[in-house]
Amino acid sequence: MRQIKYAQAIAEALDEILGEDERVTLIGAGFVGLTPSGVFLNPVREKYASRIKYPPIAELAYCGIGIGAAMAGLRPIIELSTATFSYEAIPQIVNEAAIACSNSAGQTSVPIVFHMLYGIRGAGAVQHSGSPQAWYWNTPGLQVAMPGTPADVKGLMRWAALKSRNPTVFLNHQKLMETEGDVPEGPYDVEFGQADVAREGSDVTIVATSIQVPRSLQAAETLAREAGISAEVVNVRTLQPLDKATILASVRKTGRVVVTDESHDNCGVAAGLAAIIADEGYDLLKAPIRRVSIPPVPIPYASSMEEFVTPSPERIVATVRQLVGGR
Amino acid sequence: MASPLTPEQSVDLLRTMLRMRRVEEQVMHFGEEHEGLLRGHYHVYVGQEAAGAAATAALGPDDYIWTTHRNHGHVIARGGDMGRTLAEIIGRADGYCKGRAGTFHVAIPDKGILHTSAIVGGCLPLAAGAAYAAKVKRTGQVSLVFFGDGAMEEGVFYETINMAQLWRLPVIFYMENNAVSPGERPGRGSPTSEHAATALSDVPRAFNVETRVVDGTDADAVYQTVSDFVARGRSGEGPYFVESRTTRWPGNYGSFPRLVGGDTDIAWTWAPENAPEAVRAWEQESDPVLLLARKLLAQGTLTRDALVELDRQVREEAAAAAQFALNSPLPAPESVFEFAYA
Numbered sequence: 001m002r003q004i005k006y007a008q009a010i011a012e013a014l015d016e017i018l019g020e021d022e023r024v025t026l027i028g029a030g031f032v033g034l035t036p037s038g039v040f041l042n043p044v045r046e047k048y049a050s051r052i053k054y055p056p057i058a059e060l061a062y063c064g065i066g067i068g069a070a071m072a073g074l075r076p077i078i079e080l081s082t083a084t085f086s087y088e089a090i091p092q093i094v095n096e097a098a099i100a101c102s103n104s105a106g107q108t109s110v111p112i113v114f115h116m117l118y119g120i121r122g123a124g125a126v127q128h129s130g131s132p133q134a135w136y137w138n139t140p141g142l143q144v145a146m147p148g149t150p151a152d153v154k155g156l157m158r159w160a161a162l163k164s165r166n167p168t169v170f171l172n173h174q175k176l177m178e179t180e181g182d183v184p185e186g187p188y189d190v191e192f193g194q195a196d197v198a199r200e201g202s203d204v205t206i207v208a209t210s211i212q213v214p215r216s217l218q219a220a221e222t223l224a225r226e227a228g229i230s231a232e233v234v235n236v237r238t239l240q241p242l243d244k245a246t247i248l249a250s251v252r253k254t255g256r257v258v259v260t261d262e263s264h265d266n267c268g269v270a271a272g273l274a275a276i277i278a279d280e281g282y283d284l285l286k287a288p289i290r291r292v293s294i295p296p297v298p299i300p301y302a303s304s305m306e307e308f309v310t311p312s313p314e315r316i317v318a319t320v321r322q323l324v325g326g327r
Numbered sequence: 328m329a330s331p332l333t334p335e336q337s338v339d340l341l342r343t344m345l346r347m348r349r350v351e352e353q354v355m356h357f358g359e360e361h362e363g364l365l366r367g368h369y370h371v372y373v374g375q376e377a378a379g380a381a382a383t384a385a386l387g388p389d390d391y392i393w394t395t396h397r398n399h400g401h402v403i404a405r406g407g408d409m410g411r412t413l414a415e416i417i418g419r420a421d422g423y424c425k426g427r428a429g430t431f432h433v434a435i436p437d438k439g440i441l442h443t444s445a446i447v448g449g450c451l452p453l454a455a456g457a458a459y460a461a462k463v464k465r466t467g468q469v470s471l472v473f474f475g476d477g478a479m480e481e482g483v484f485y486e487t488i489n490m491a492q493l494w495r496l497p498v499i500f501y502m503e504n505n506a507v508s509p510g511e512r513p514g515r516g517s518p519t520s521e522h523a524a525t526a527l528s529d530v531p532r533a534f535n536v537e538t539r540v541v542d543g544t545d546a547d548a549v550y551q552t553v554s555d556f557v558a559r560g561r562s563g564e565g566p567y568f569v570e571s572r573t574t575r576w577p578g579n580y581g582s583f584p585r586l587v588g589g590d591t592d593i594a595w596t597w598a599p600e601n602a603p604e605a606v607r608a609w610e611q612e613s614d615p616v617l618l619l620a621r622k623l624l625a626q627g628t629l630t631r632d633a634l635v636e637l638d639r640q641v642r643e644e645a646a647a648a649a650q651f652a653l654n655s656p657l658p659a660p661e662s663v664f665e666f667a668y669a
Contacts, residue, residue, distance in 0.1 A: 065490060071457065091449065143668075
C-alpha cells in the first residue's frame with residue numbers, strides 16, 4: 001500500500017468530503033497548523049473556495065453559527081486551529097451543541113465537527129500546548145475522536161463529517177502531521193467506536209490515544225528488542241463512543257495494562273480509561289493499572305521542561321518494565 | 328397609523344395574546360398553589376405579548392424562531408399547544424421535550440424552534456447559524472431571535488452581530504427591552520440593563536446594522552416592522568435589529584413572578600379603574616393585551632360581548648391545558664439514558 005503523510009490524508013479526506021456532500025461547509029481551513037504540510041491543503045482551499053468561510057477572531061460566535069447551521073441542515077466543519085482557542089467557545093460547544101439533542105428529546109441533532117490541534121507541539125508554552133480531551137470526554141452529548149495514524153484520520157474524518165448525527169470534537173496532534181503511514185486510495189469510513197489492535201502482544205497491553213499510538217508502537221519495539229517483553233498496543237481511536245470490548249479483550253489476554261494519553265494525570269483521559277478497566281476488568285488484572293500522561297502542571301516554554309513532562313516512548317518503556325517486573 | 332392587519336388577523340392576534348397571558352397565569356398558579364410542582368426559578372412573558380405574537384405572526388411557517396429563558400409566550404405565539412407547553416414547563420412526559428427541557432428550554436423543532444437556550448445570549452449565534460444555512464441553501468428562510476436587553480451585556484452579542492453583518496445573514500435580532508417607563512416607550516430612553524451605551528439601539532447602528540425602535544406594546548407597529556425586515560430577509564438581505572420597548576409588569580419584580588393583581592379581568596379593558604391598585608396604572612397604560620382589546624373595541628372590530636366570549640373560550644382552553652399538564656405522568660427515570668446522542 002502507498003504511504004502518505006498524516007497531513008496529506010487530512011487534505012484527501014477534506015477533498016472527498018466536500019466533493020461528496022454539498023451540505024458540508026468549512027469555517028476556517030487551517031487543519032494542519034503552521035507545519036510545512038500546509039501545502040497539501042492549498043489545492044482543497046482553491047477548489048472549494050466558495051464553500052469555505054474565514055471568520056473573524058470570534059470563536060464563540062463562529063462555533064455557535066456552525067451549531068445553528070448544523071441544526072438547520074448543514075454539516076459544518078469548524079477549524080479552530082489550536083485547541084486552546086476552543087476554550088473561547090466552551091459556552092457554545094459544551095452548553096449548546098452537546099445538550100440540544102437531549103433537551104429536545106432527539107428532535108434536534110447537531111452534526112458538526114470541531115477540529116482542533118491539541119498537545120505539546122514544541123514551544124507552545126502555557127497557552128498553546130493544551131490538551132482538552134478529558135474536558136470534552138466529560139461532556140455527555142459530544143463525540144471525541146483522537147486518531148493516531150494517517151489511515152485513521154482520513155476514515156474517521158469522513159465518518160464524522162458525512163455519517164455522524166452528533167457533534168464531534170476532533171483532536172489532532174500537530175506533531176502527527178509529518179508522520180507517514182499506509183493509507184488506502186479513495187474514500188472509506190472508519191466508524192466511531194471501533195478500537196484497533198495496532199500491534200499484537202502477550203505480556204502487557206498499552207492502551208493509547210492519538211500521538212501515543214506511534215509512541216507506544218516505538219516503545220513496544222524497544223521492549224521486544226531490549227527486554228523480550230511482548231506488548232500489545234490498542235489504538236483507542238475514539239473516546240466517545242468508546243470500544244470497551246476491544247480494550248477488555250486485550251486485558252483478558254495480557255493481564256497487565258499501561259494507559260497513555262497526552263493530557264494531565266488528574267481526571268485525565270488515562271485516568272478515565274483506567275477507571276473503566278478497573279470497574280469492568282478487575283478480575284482480569286495481574287497487576288495494578290499504570291498511567292503515562294502529563295503531570296498536573298501547566299506546559300512551560302523551555303524545551304528541557306517540555307520534554308520532561310511529555311509522555312514519551314522512553315517513559316512508556318520505563319513504566320512497562322517496572323510493571324512487568326525484573327526485565 | 329392604519330393597521331397593517333386585517334380585522335380577522337387582528338382578532339387572531341388578540342386570541343394568541345390572550346392565550347399567552349392565560350398560560351402564564353396558569354404557570355403562576357402552578358407556582359403559587361401547587362407545592363413542589365415548579366421546583367425552581369421560572370420566568371413569565373406577561374407584558375410582552377404584543378411583541379412576541381406580532382413578530383411571530385410576521386414570519387412564515389418555515390422560518391426559524393429562537394427564544395430564551397422567558398420562552399413560554401414565544402412558544403404559544405408560534406402555535407404551541409397549551410397543554411403540551413404547560414406539561415413541558417413542569418417536566419412531564421407529554422411535554423414537547425418529554426420533560427427534559429422544563430420551563431427554561433421549551434423547544435418545538437417542527438415549528439422552527441430548534442433549540443432554546445436559557446444562557447443569556449446563548450441563541451444569538453445559533454440564530455445567525457440557521458440564517459447562514461438558509462443563505463447557503465438559498466431557501467429564502469429568515470431567522471428571528473428574541474433576546475432581552477441583558478444579552479447586550481454579553482460578549483457573544485458583539486461577536487455575533489459583527490459576523491452577521493460581515494456575512495450579510497438574513498437574521499432579525501429582536502431585542503426585548505422589557506423595563507421601559509410608559510413615557511419612554513416610543514422615544515429614545517436609556518438602557519435599563521447595566522450598560523455604558525446611551526441607547527442600546529446605538530450599538531447595532533455602530534455595526535452598520537439597520538435598526539428600528541418600536542413600542543413593543545403596539546402590535547401593529549411590531550407587525551409592520553418585522554414584516555418589512557422579513558420581506559427583505561427573504562431576498563438574502565440582513566441582518567436587522569429591532570429594539571422592542573415594553574413596560575415591566577408589576578408582578579415581574581423580585582426572584583419569582585407573582586400574580587400581584589390576580590388573573591387579568593377582561594372587564595379592565597373598558598374599566599381599568601377596577602383593577603387592584605398594584606396593577607392599575609400598568610393595566611391602564613402598558614398592558615399590551617388590553618391595549619389591543621381597547622383598540623379593537625374602539626374601531627368596532629369587536630363588540631364587548633364578542634371580546635368577553637373570546638376571553639371565556641381562551642380561559643376554558645387554558646384551564647383544560649393546565650389539567651392536561653397536571654394529569655401527565657413524570658417521565659420514566661430510565662428514559663434519562665435516551666437521546667443523549669442522535
